[in-house]
Amino acid sequence: DIQMTQSPSSLSASVGDRVTITCRASQNIDSFLNWFQHKPGKAPKLLIHAASNLQSGVPSRFSGSASGTDFTLTISSLQPEDFATYYCQQSYSTSWTFGQGTKVEIK
């Protein structure tokens, strides 16, 4: 199975901060990389698909990029509603696997 290593596992940030979360795939996954936001008791929400495509309705402060097997989710200016857990996910193989998650907390 393809392993997705996400870092950091948690971070503390303030409103207005630029936040970067990284995800490394254990092998080539082309651009089959998605990012989700998950809040307790809610359904996960798709933010970015195919590494860098912003899902319709998602604020433009979210962006994704890729370099080889390394992928990055950036929040350009953290807003109060962005405090949540973020997951990367690969959809290259038959078994779609998630990263361990990054919990973004208020500083």
Place this chain on the structure above:
Amino acid sequence: EVQLVESGGGLVQPGGSLRLSCAASGFTFSGYWMSWVRQAPGKGLEWVANIKQDGSEKYYVDSVRGRFTVSRDNAKNSLYLQMNSLRDEDTAVYYCAREVRISGWYYDNWGQGTLVTVSS
């Protein structure tokens, strides 16, 4: 509006069985792959199983293969997960999710989840 509503969760003893359902509406259910994804308490998201539009292909995570069966009824716009020989480690919130397989493959809609608790 796309809606996915899971049901069937509850408390079950180890070794027991449970059948989850996911009722879909607001889209042509028969046109999409569908998945089950779970989240154990304090843990991250884990893909469990998925099924092709016509049910001809099904895939499972290693930990549930042989115990869980995914199925669908396109006439009823419903997805199912039959869970047998349940273990403590199957305790989780189970979500159904719609797969999009155009310009990248991803889940674009999820249900709210149903809680399965395996405990004696």
